[in-house]
Amino acid sequence: MAGLARSVAAAILLLSMTTFGYAANKVIIILDASGSMWAQIDGKPKLEIARESLRTVLQSVPADDEIGFMAYGHRTKGSCDDIELIVPPQAGSASAISAAADSMKFLGKTPLTAAVKQAAEALKYTEDKATVVLITDGLETCGGDPCALGKELKQSGVDFTADVVGFGLTADEGKQIACLAENTGGKYIQASDEKALQEALVETVAAPAPAPAPAPEPAPAPAPAPKAAEVDYNLIPQAFLKEGGEAPKSDVYFEIFKDDVKGTGGEHVDYGYNTVKFHLAAGNYIVVATSGAARAEQKVSLTADKATEQALNLNAAEISIHARPAPGADIDRAAQISIAYPGGTSDANYGEVKFVVPTGKTKVTVHLGAGEASETMQLAAGQVVDKDMIVGVGKAKANAFYTQGGEKAGTDVAWKVYKAAKKLDGSRDQVTYAYGPDSQFDLPPGDYVMGVDVQAVSAEQPFSVTVGQMTDVNVTLNAGVLAVDAPGADGFKIYEAKKNIQGERKQVTYAYGEKMQTTLAAGDYVLVTNFTTDKADKETPFTMKAGERNELAVQ
Template identity: 35%
Template sequence: MLKTVAASCLCLLLLAGAPTAQPAMLVLDASGSMWARLDDRPRIAVAQDALAEALGRWPAGRPLGLVAYGHRRAQDCADVELLVPPAAAPAAVIAAASGLIPRGRTPMAEALRQAAAALGTAGGSVILVSDGIETCHPDPCAVAQELARGNPRLVVHGIAFALGDPTGLAQLRCMAEATGGRAFTARDAAELTEALARAAAASAPGPRAAAPRAEPVPPPRLTVTLRLCEGCDPINGEARILLRRGDTLIATDGDPFGRFFDLPAGVYTVQAETPLFRRPPVLVTLEASGIGRAEIILDAGWLVADVRTEPSGHDVTDSVRLEWRPLAPLPEEQRGTAARPSGSAFLVPAGRHGLLARTGNAEAAAEAEVAAGETVVLRLPIRFGTLALRREGFGPAMPRVTITPENADTPVFDDRPEEEVAMIRLAPGTYAIAAEQEGREGNALAEIESEATVEITVSAAE
């Protein structure tokens, strides 16, 4: 019931902007930080799903376009691209956004300029979604103010997605206020979908702040910055920060974004750890006054799995089990906190790594070299088919099922599936299927081909 009401509210919000058919441009963050996990999924995947849901209710006839940044090159402030000019069909925006691979920096100001230019003198709405701070322009708020002076019909809405950095929040709020727009925060997929709907509905500029400026942020006692490489943008969300005084753990992570407050003068150690690796501690001395700073270079990059079936190339990344395999074992003191991290994107130390994809008894493996600050997409072709298995005549309880490859002794499946039709993935080949329940037995053979579904019914023998 609640889900139905929420969907209805989203639909009404989106339709509220329909009469004017004012064009809109979506600006989507595809910087490297979008690989950080949110609810055990990369932020970029969460954002893509939320975008598809929100745009599924986009008002018919209202033009929509897409600008993205950080999706082609690392450490390049010019990596801003108009992917979809303002047009009446949102399907093109959904398709373009789904293909983005985060790689680089966060040039929000330049992306805002290009989105405004795409709208032209007639103006319209710019909906900016970002998970980080501007890392290329010294004053994105001034850019928004300049655009507002040049076009009274331009409005910018900022959505802070999984963003805890107060500087980043202040930047988005300031850009919105300069153009009479609104600022939203979204901590998860549901809130992002709602924020997109509300931003779409607020199509007309409201009162504009005469001279907006980012609000001052209270100074911390210690600021810790994590970077994948020398010159890389700061990262957040994937690595923990451990602050110790002597052997005592004082604080973790910082509140927020690597900022630690209320620390007395003294000597501290700062260490960064990720699910897969950790870096040696850094010594920091805090004086009686002033701000201490520490920077840790993780010397790491992103390894992203792209698992596709053969021969058609259908993407099945989200429905397989993935394992990271370091080709050179890490020393004990450098190992991370998770032996088997989940997800399809892995923050790995620079070097050569392997990934293994599994579904049923089908496997695919591949290796890649990852440099610090780099995003490597590793293709893993996999071959499997699906057995659609029914069981009849075994009584009220489902029988135990074993599935064994032809000419083998060890089964690859041994379970009591409860579904009326059990969908079981298997590598191509011939399999013997046996079902047993309280003395009732049944057998069948199945030939599995890649990307095909075979329907088999195992009946209990009379």
């Protein structure tokens, strides 16, 4: 109900200007333009209802009334400074206000206190009689104090009045803004449901105007010319892959621009998606339809009394791609789908994608791990392609164990996958890498070597991959864990115990501080502890056994 209430608020206030005694005064109408106005009531956007109400009621405003139009929240999301006097107070402003409301966006916050202050200043309220009419279905969201502002304006103004219409608000919420009207001698109108709004509208429209002062009876005015009935929507755009063809199943984004010398670079009027309908002021426009990478535009002339169905030819094809690792396998959401079409590339697609592309040559490439599949298609307008892309990979899951069948290594596990075949220099080409236990790799079929580093231990395991199958690669480290505690130590170096022919030992690893823990292959070692004081370095021989933990305390 709050949306409907807000959408007819303009009608109530404008019609009530006669009842409230606004005739021949300067009045600024302030319209709350928050983003909730895009919501629909019975399939019709609230903002459209508001626009139609303004357009209808403004026709009955006396020509000598000086009416202005202000809005807030209509240009920028989340801004408390988005306040604009769109139409200054002037006689005969009805058509300008209607046009402004028709082109307005509904986006932002509710700085109603600041808006009323700016409207009062625009009316020179300290010099002349002034009236502000505020239409809102929300409370102040920008830190203003409407009650205090009402007192300030009443005290400093010549004859200032603020009237407030609040819709869809609770009684407590209404009190928070009613004071703005009451403190200026104005009125607060509240309607909490559709019935109350309708009754308020009927009562305001039907309320008799104050009896005029006696005057000579004027000559009867000529009857107004009959006005053509307006339709609810006067533009219904549709997009097709080709003239007379199918509509795309992908989303279509429509934009409306004024048709002027600037073309689509001119004023942006409205937008919507898919089966959207528009109600626009009569005039000339450019309609732009975009779906995927395809785009079409069409000029159109609109009247208020006729619904125009506008077809736009995208001159495009639509492709649906499903990435699968193997024939008959499920779609893999990790597979990246790249679509290179005439004029650009779309890479942000994973698993499957439906996409509209311009006619011509399109190349689809799917990457899954180290696997790749691609296909080039020559596409014609209206063509629809639904295709499975088979990458042709199997999976390998890798784990490292301290001993065969023993405990799994869970930290500091680094994997590298190499092609099994060696090059002339004896090295192998690296295919991919990963970290951690249970690492999985998507690989083309073939023979590989899995290399693993767990701290100071390295090991390798050959394996083979078959398309569509999972291969468990379990690498045995034949290693244990060493933990050292040496109070006052500056660091450690670990060497193999056996010396080479020059009498030197091979360094295995090192660490800094008083404690260290590392993984070592089974064997004999020497721990050299360095101390921060004058205390001499200390050598500690020790033996590592596979699958065991060795704790050393060095004094």
